[in-house]
Amino acid sequence: MKAMITVVGGGPAGRIAAMHLASAGEEVRLIERDQLGGQCLHSGCMLVCALNDVARIIRSAKGLEEMGVIMNAPRVQIPGIFEGVVQVQRTIEQVLDNETATAGVTVLKGEVTAIDGLQVTLEGTVLDSDAVIIATGSRPLIPDIEGITTPGVYTPQTLVQMETVPEKLVILGGGISSVEMAYIFAAFGSEVHLCARSTLLKTLHPHLVAEARKELAGVHIHEQTAVISVNGGDRVRSVTVKAGSDEYDIAADAVLITAGLVPNTGMVTGVLKRADGAIIVDDHMRTSNPSVYACGDVNGRLNLTPVARREGIVAAENILGKDTTMDYRTIPHSLALGYELAWVGEPEEGQQRFRIPGPAGPGSFWSVPRQGATGFAEVQVRPDDGAITGIWTAAPSGAAIAAYSAQLIRDGQKVADFEQFIEVHPVADGVYGLLKYAAVQRSRR
Numbered sequence: 147m148k149a150m151i152t153v154v155g156g157g158p159a160g161r162i163a164a165m166h167l168a169s170a171g172e173e174v175r176l177i178e179r180d181q182l183g184g185q186c187l188h189s190g191c192m193l194v195c196a197l198n199d200v201a202r203i204i205r206s207a208k209g210l211e212e213m214g215v216i217m218n219a220p221r222v223q224i225p226g227i228f229e230g231v232v233q234v235q236r237t238i239e240q241v242l243d244n245e246t247a248t249a250g251v252t253v254l255k256g257e258v259t260a261i262d263g264l265q266v267t268l269e270g271t272v273l274d275s276d277a278v279i280i281a282t283g284s285r286p287l288i289p290d291i292e293g294i295t296t297p298g299v300y301t302p303q304t305l306v307q308m309e310t311v312p313e314k315l316v317i318l319g320g321g322i323s324s325v326e327m328a329y330i331f332a333a334f335g336s337e338v339h340l341c342a343r344s345t346l347l348k349t350l351h352p353h354l355v356a357e358a359r360k361e362l363a364g365v366h367i368h369e370q371t372a373v374i375s376v377n378g379g380d381r382v383r384s385v386t387v388k389a390g391s392d393e394y395d396i397a398a399d400a401v402l403i404t405a406g407l408v409p410n411t412g413m414v415t416g417v418l419k420r421a422d423g424a425i426i427v428d429d430h431m432r433t434s435n436p437s438v439y440a441c442g443d444v445n446g447r448l449n450l451t452p453v454a455r456r457e458g459i460v461a462a463e464n465i466l467g468k469d470t471t472m473d474y475r476t477i478p479h480s481l482a483l484g485y486e487l488a489w490v491g492e493p494e495e496g497q498q499r500f501r502i503p504g505p506a507g508p509g510s511f512w513s514v515p516r517q518g519a520t521g522f523a524e525v526q527v528r529p530d531d532g533a534i535t536g537i538w539t540a541a542p543s544g545a546a547i548a549a550y551s552a553q554l555i556r557d558g559q560k561v562a563d564f565e566q567f568i569e570v571h572p573v574a575d576g577v578y579g580l581l582k583y584a585a586v587q588r589s590r591r
Contacts, residue, residue, distance in 0.1 A: 147174040149276035151465060154268050158185020159442030160281030160452045163458030168250035170466055175252045175266055182242040182253070185283050185443070186411060186451045187235055189302040194326050196231045198482045201333035205335075205484060213515060219542060222334045228306040259322070263416035263435050264586060273284070277437050277465045280425060281458065284443035285406035289318065292375035298382030299401045311479050312336045313399035316385045317405040318373055320346050322481050325358055327404055328365045331485045333540075339366040339396050340371055341387055347481075353524060354487045357540040360519065361483040368396075376401055409444045410516040422446060423457055431461040431469040439465065453477060476555045478548035485510070486522050486544035489534025490552040498527040500584040507574035509542030523576035525561070525584055534581070541575040561585040 155166040156178030164176040186192060201220060205217040233241060247254060260267040260481035261282075264275050286301040288294060302323070311334045314534050317324050320342020328340045340346075347355045359367075372392065374386040384395045411423045417433040417440070418426045423448025431439045432563055441457035458470065480488040504521035507516050511580060513520050521544070526536035537551040565585040569578050 147583065148429070150175070150274075150277070152177065152275040153279040153281060154261060154275060155184065155251070155281035155283055155442070155444075156182040156246075157281060157283050157442060157454065158186055158240075159283075159458040159488075161242065161452035161462075161529070162249045162281060162283065162455045163279050163439075163441060163462040165246060165249040166462035167465060168460050170298060170462075171468070173252075174250070175273075177254045177256065177266065178257055178469050179257050179317070180245060181239045183235070183239055183498060184456075185303075187238055187242075187572045191307070191451055192235065192238070193231065193302060194330075194482060195233070198326065198329045200227060201330040202484055205333045210512060213492075215512075221448075222311060224308055224311055224334075228308070231306065241308075243342060255407045259413055260270075262430050264437055278439070279434075279458070279461050279465075280411070280438065280440040280444055281442045281454075282410045282414075282444055282531075284449065285410050286334050286403060287408045288403060289373065289405055291373055293378070294376055294403075296376050296378050296382050296401075297405065298378070298399060299376060299381065299403065301403045305402070308400070310334045310356055312398070314396075315339070315400045315402060316341060316373075316396055316398040317402045317404060319406065320344060320348065320369065320424075321406065322347070323404040325362065326482055327402055329361055332362070333367050335401075337577070338364075338370060339385075339398070341368045341371045341385070341396075343370070343372055345538045350481075350487075351489060351493060351524075351538050354481070354489060354524060354540065356540055357485070357487055357521065357536070358481065358483060366396075381423055384588070407443060408450055409446050409448060411444055414444075416504050421438055422448065425578045429473075430464045430469075431457050448474065448477060449481070450477065453461070464590040476552045478545070478552040480545035480548060482545075484513075485540045485542055487540045488544035488548035489536070489538040490548050490555060491526060494526065496529065497535060498529050498584075498588075500527070500580055500587065501574055502580050502583070504541050504574060504576045505572070505579070506538070507542075507572040510574040520574065521576075525577065526583055527561055527588070532562050532585070534561060537577055539575065541577075543575050565589065 151174045153160045154174045164174045168174045176439050186561045210216045213221040256269040266273045298476035315336040316339045328338050332338045371389040382583045409423045425440040427445050431441050442454035460472045478490040501524040510520040521540035525540040561584040564581040567582045
């Protein structure tokens, strides 16, 4: 008799886990409250992609117009953008529905009100299972600020309700999502104020932060700044902030909260959780209940779609009796602005570093006269054997470079392996050419 496996949550982690199990012949039911695709499709990655594509077009067109290359640069229409976003999302939802059904997964729609060990309560009905995967994702962190529910305050989940481009927009947060949205709305024509409780992109390599600041030219960046209140009553009028001993108001007609995410685990009992609600798991994605697994944002580790997918596969493999572990080393990251600011690895003392400006090429040629810059490439190398230990880049296709570079690092590749490397030309990404340069420089020493 087949085991019954229940997966709660149809985002990247849960859906991939369910399909993996069903493809192995297991009986799997996947419970989703709304539509498959999760936060990535509906309010995360895909939303940023959609808005960033438009922002880049507008920025590029305005720059070319200023140089006399083209005339009549386009302007954004918010209703058109969000109508288009919803249309594309529905198309992708249908693809996901078909793919999931074809894999043999039974999809149940409804609200799960309780997950207690191997019992899942769906719309008042208790479902028993032989194994459970919790993949309920996360929700926006809403700061405890006076007036935070004032009309005109948005999160990425509610952004599609915006009807016009805000004249003055205040963004709460200083991390990757905050910076991406600041770039987008500045391109759309908003006067953007970004309020960071700490410093801008505090965990990133200084060279990446410097590139981000270039891309955010015109954005008012308030660091070490706490938001005290959102003011306006019937509609946002201003935001009161405090920096050190100075307290002042910033005029605003909209506020966007991008202050982080909270694991969506309020309905979960019977497993150990941290104070923030994140479910504690081992490297097999197993919870304190050996038959219950948790993957994706619910475990509070790395809120990245590819990581969630891999965690889903790891959970599924272990349910199938395989001894599979999750490896969080060499995870590639990316920040989408005009260029993709991407990296893998951490700066380490005692390492060799090589750095060059990015080459002019597709996607960066016209940046030379407009910005005087084409991004950069930097590699970090272990001195004794030349092994690649880190890569940082700002380039039109930096994200893809970081992903392949992560594999190079995992495989233990050395810069000497690139001494005879022939790169494509023209290309605006300098990492592989820099690896070749580093190999030559090391050989001369």
